[in-house]
Amino acid sequence: MRRGILLYGPPAAGKDTVTDVLTELGARYVRFARLKIGKGNTKGYRMGTPENLADLEARGDVIYRNERYGNVYVVDRPGLEQAMQGGRTPIVHLGQMAGVEQVTALFPAHWVRVLLWCSRETTALRSPQRGDTDTSARLAAWDATQADLAAHPQAQWELRVDTDTTAPQEAAKKIDAIVRTTSPRS
Template sequence: MRQGILLYGPPAAGKDTITAALTELDERYVLFTRLKIGAGKTKGYRMGTPEQLTALEARGDVIYRNDRYGNSYVVDRPGLDHAMEGGKTPVVHLGQMAGMEQVTALYPARWVRVLLWCSKETTARRSPQRGDTDTAARLAAWDATQADLAAHPRAQWELRVDTDATAPHETAQRIDDIVRTTPPRS
């Protein structure tokens, strides 16, 4: 059965760091590189064009799209299919509950859902450390993520982690344990 990991949390909660720790732990874990239409940071994305996005939408291959920071970020069916080839387990980064719901509803796989959290002060500190030039926008996104999470009190998580208090490799090991032992949802 195909499987993947959904990492949800505000900017700078540690999604990249936890993903790196997972890929060090086991080579089957791979970062799902979302399609990005726009400008700015390119690392960790597949850069696309508005025409590519229009074609994906016309085929029904957009699983989830969000627009933030003046860009469009897309989880697409062909991208997920490719990421799961050869038994790989993609790690998908999301900051919106709508994305969590769309991916689990529209892309059949065994999804392990992980909530990564950090304080707003931590986001303010980590954002410039990782090279962001738009920390104010990241802090606004932190507020939006907190409100989004509060609006979904019944959200189900296999794991919740405070990344202010838990080391990345410990978190990766806990996620790996869940991936290896949790039966698929019925």
């Protein structure tokens, strides 16, 4: 059975940090590098071109795409298939409920959905600490994420974590426990 983890939350909620801890817990966990068309931070992304995106779209291989910070971010079928090779469990970062819905609907796997949350004030503090030069855009994204979540009260999560009060190691251990209990016995 293919499986993956969807980490949803606003900017600076700890998606990168929790992912780093999960990958330290075991080789089964891998960060899913979304395809990014644009500029800025390249860490954690597969950089692409508009032509790459057009090719994926023409083949029907775009699972989800969104635009933010002047860039296009893509969850693609070939990327997910590669990330799941050898029984690995990719960790996909999303900031929009539409992405959570699209990935779970269009890419069959057992998806563990995790809501990572932090206060707006925490995003304002963490954003410049992690090197963002566009904290005001991150705060606008925080506002959009809060509105998005409020518009989807029916959303189901296997785990909700407040990263203002929960250490990344504790969050990762809880996620790992859920993945392990939903994994087939070998």
